[in-house]
Amino acid sequence: MDIEIRSIDNIKGKGLFAKKDFNAGSVIFEEDPIVCCQFSWNAAYGYKACDHCLRPLESAEENARRLTAKPELHLPYSNLCRTDKSLITSCSLCDIQYCSTKCQTAAYNQYHRTLCFxxxxxxxxxxxxxxxxxxxxxxxxxxxxxIMIIPRILATIQQAVNPEEAQAQFLQFCHRTVNDDSKIAHKFLGDKFVDQISTLHNLLVQAMNPDRISHFLTQEGFQTLIALIGTNGLQQQLSPEEAVKLDKFIDKLYEDMDKHSGTFLNNEGVALYSLQSSCNHSCIPNAETTYLHNNSRLSLVALTDIKAGDEISTSYLDECTLQRSRYSRNKELTQNYLFACTCPKCELQAHDPDVTSDEDDSEEMSE
Incomplete structure (x- = not known):
């Protein structure tokens, strides 16, 4: 491969480094997740997705009609939609749907045989x-x-030919102490739900056969799994005239979607990626994760030119948070990931006042 994982120090642990030059915009690597799962409310709101790879099971036109509540809506270039509904299949026992028999077979062999009822x-x-x-x-x-990705993780371990190897694959995402896991678990669940962690734990214990995974079903093991998921979300060339027309149509389409559906517009889920998990955070990242294949396959794309030997970094913060003060950025990183950033941007701003961006704004308004 054109990248490698290296040990850095006791604080960062490991990182991902380039073995060759990458130009801005180029794909550094692609990988499928070890396991992924659609968000619970995302599924409840009618976002039909393959239960294994999250590929949409509705056409772009069907999606737009549902989101705008306009059944008569017709999309231009609808022939470019890659959803092939003729390939959709479902489990005969539980009705869960897949985009193809390939995904159905893969899911059954990895975890669904254990979880299907x-x-x-x-x-x-x-x-x-x-x-x-x-x-x-x-x-x-x-x-x-x-939380529904946890049963898939455990079922994947149980169904693995080599359970110890499968367990080690997931444990690579865990680098914290018991106390750290407890802090992240409670932060992830929310302060007002601290008492319900026991109920969630008991339901998981009832749902899973303890064979090969009994240590994960203890209270400490459950908090480790919660912390694990808490710290780890077709181009077509057009003529200029067609592009302007399409842009106007899309602007109106999003306006209608916003009126009916708000910003809740996409198939969304959680996944664990082996290579991508080795990317450290930077407030000036040189790469970003994208999904070019309309499913859960991840593509890491260079944001800037990257030289051989450079560390490849992504941002754990959204674009809006990245524009906030160093103190605000590190406050969020400390709360959610238990580390403070020491990237060049943070080092350059090390002597800035320890106030949040909101406090900065308030002071400017009062002057």
Whole structure:
């Protein structure tokens, strides 16, 4: 490969480094997730996605019609939509849908054989159903993750030919102490839901056979899994005239979507990526993660020119937060990831006042 993982120090641990030059805009690497899962409310709001790779199961036109509540809407260039509904298949026992038999087979062989349960009139009594419903009541959209990826992680370990190797693959995402895991778990669940962590834990224990995973089903093991997910979200050439026309149509389309659906517009989920997880944070990242294949396959794209030997970094913060003060950025990083950034931008701003950007704004308004 054109990248390598290296040890850095006791603070950063490891990092991802380029073995060759990359030009801005080039794809550094692509990888499929070890495991992924659609957000709970995202599915509840009708965002149909393959249960294995998250590829949309509705056409772009169907998606736009639903989001705008305009069943008569027609999209230009709808022939460019890559959703092939003729390939959609579903589990005969639980009705979960997949974009193809390839994904259905892969899911069954990796985790679904363990998690699948037959359709029953008492479906709502199943602990996995209750776990999902409780999570939804604790975390209204927009979500940042879902607890439902944890059963998939555990089922993946149980179904693996080599469970120890599978367990080690997931443990690579865990580099914290028991106390750190506890802090992240409670921050992730929210202060007002601290008492419900035991209920979530009990539902998971009821849902899973302890074979090969008993240590993950302890209270400490459960907090480790919560911390794990808490710290780890077709171009077509047109003529200038067509591009202007399309831009106007898209502007109007998003205006209609905003009126009916707000900003809740995409298939969204959580996933664990082996290579991407080795990318350290920087407030001036030289790469970003994108999804060029309309599914869960991740593409890491260079934002700037990267030289052989350079560390490849991404941002753990959204674009808006990156523009805030050093203190604001590090406050969020410390709360959510338990580290303070020492990138060149933060070093340059090291002597700035320790106030948040909001406080800066307030002081400017009062002057």
């Amino acid at each position: 037959e359709r029953k009139s008492d479906l709502e009594d199943h602990p996995l159903y209750q776990l999902n419903e409780m999570w939804k009541q604790m975390h209204y959209p927009p979500e940042t993750s879902t």
